[in-house]
Amino acid sequence: MSTLISAPAPVRAAAPDTLHGGAMIARQAIMDEQQQVIGYELFNRSRIHGDHTAASDVLLVFTALSHAGTEELFGKTLIFVNCTHESLSGGHLELVNPDKVVLEIPPLGHAAIEEVLARRPMLMALRERGFRLCFNRQVLESAYAPWLPLADFIKLDVNVLAPDQFGAFVNYAGRHSKARLIAEKVETVQQHKLALALGVRLFQGYWFARPSLVHAKLLAPSQANIVQLLNLLRSQASTDAIEEVLKKDAGLAFNLMRLINSAGLGPAREISSVRQAVLLLGLKKLFRWAAMLLTAARNGVPPPAVGQAAVVRGRLMELLARDLMPPEEADQAFVIGIFSLLDRMLEIPLDAAVRLLHLPPHLAAALLEHDNVFGHLLTLAEACESGDDASFDRVAKVLSLSSQQINMAHLQALAWADQITQA
Template structure:
């Protein structure tokens, strides 16, 4: 939410491929003793000013996997700007909630009370998982009354608020909320002194520090090895078997150790062995991490459009199956969707691609023969993707799913997949 500015860039030694370079900025948030309380992160990897669910996920994933403690500030709190779509993103499943504050923007000025209310369950779920939420002064408006109790932080923009309104707003928050106030865009000593006199304890702005830039080099990964890792996880392979694969692929194992030792993961001790990393992460999170790598790995520098489509299919099939099938079958539905484009991703016929991946017979029946329990779900998923109204109506009716159920699941799947896909 805070303003940013260009500053001197700290370059890494050696030559760099611009396509593989992560550039992140961080701006300090200071307490009343001018000690660093936390950092707000900004993505500077592209020249685009657009802020999307995909860029949210990419920045957080890159900060965890590539920039590490230099950006995250070791044990300091990290503030991340979010879009409303990214608040439901799968990337948040990999983050320790205590390490991250999610900055939630207000809706557009013409948003209806119903639209504001629709986001409330998502925000409540995030708080229940342990995430802290930060809002701008917009949360003090009457329309956002149900959001206010969820606020851990409220940021007051010193450039946007009329001076005569600052003291009444501070007193209102102190009387009606448990949130900690942050004075942001503080640009003068007078502003700082005034806010401090009102009892504000946290400060951010050019008066204290401009954003500093940090570069980090990403590492391209072999898709075949990621597929093999997913295969082992799906088979619930032993830690030793997974460790053997990691030992054979230095880039894969390096990325895993760097991720699990990042501040955002929340460990109190450093993990130095592959075995320890696998045991701590667990199969479920290891699967999510591998799926994220698969969809963000690039070939010849091209964006992983096919991988993103595959993840949309997987998530949509998982959500649709949850309406009708047991939980264990929902996991297999996800695999059918994710692997339905495996031939395109690996550049080989589906039969050949599946030879290297051990899958349940029901999954293979759907992928190879369009038969079995998952076949109609895959057909419906493809109809959503292509806009084939006839196929959509036929398969939805056969599965006894309403248009509303399918369309809502599709929107959720698109948001989730977008949040997993790092921009090239």
């Protein structure tokens, strides 16, 4: 795994905190000439108007990755994200799949050519990593000539350019760059027709779609657990120790799996266990992700009791699964157990919650239909909680598990989960 920081100082927790319950994010569609959506520009509507900072950039991307609502923020389309130059070097960009992200780069104001040249290596590095870059019309000015070859998209504001100016910029961009042009702030049919006649093929504005608000929910982990995870990562602890902390907090486990399997941003293969997620990200990226969680935290109430119940359920299913299947499959049983209460934790229907995780079909079927051996284990865990003797006896027989095995595993799961509050 990646080397982090030598001789780390421990991270200290203050009072028990939680993440914000959610943030208001607006998204506005960017469409082609057939009015098919090719991407969405995201806006952070939770911040004070005009207070656009590197920190707000990080929080916007983090919220988009971790969003736990019933509606995807961007699906499989591109996302256009406004950036400050300070945020372009942020570690949060290492957590996303650059193929799906377009970074909107602001101009430097009345910049000297020396400053434009000084910023170029960072922009080149981002493009080499796979990010696409979008600029406004100022990139067509002579001072920004070093940036122009890096432009994948250029936005032209139809509200501030007279028709002859607009045409001149379109012609210049066509001769001197390979960028796709976006006519933005299109509010009338006349503006749309003008841009189309001049050869522009991408559009954004009220004429097509107003920004729509999405209340982006976040599932709150315990701040104490985030701090414990950060300390383990900084000391380069074992995978087993890191996995144990993640598995003891339903919020941590959900946010990590959500990040890994985010639609359009995750890896090509589905990740179905916490251990897989840890090994895939590595210590360095996990540390950055956990630091973002901590940055987004605020004073609040501890995680609800339902989170503790989910941890017990997951641990019980994992322990029982060890008698029935190989260790890597037993890890998947834990995922089923801890996420089986997502509907109550997120206050959305379970099928919508399961869709957020993009789990393999057999694990989704276990959660939603109690199908296959994982579904049987879930039914058994629910029977242990409710005291449903009939279900207990029926499923125990199907799984060939004795009452003694199940009761012992249940006690072990309760004791394991209790260590959270005693730590």
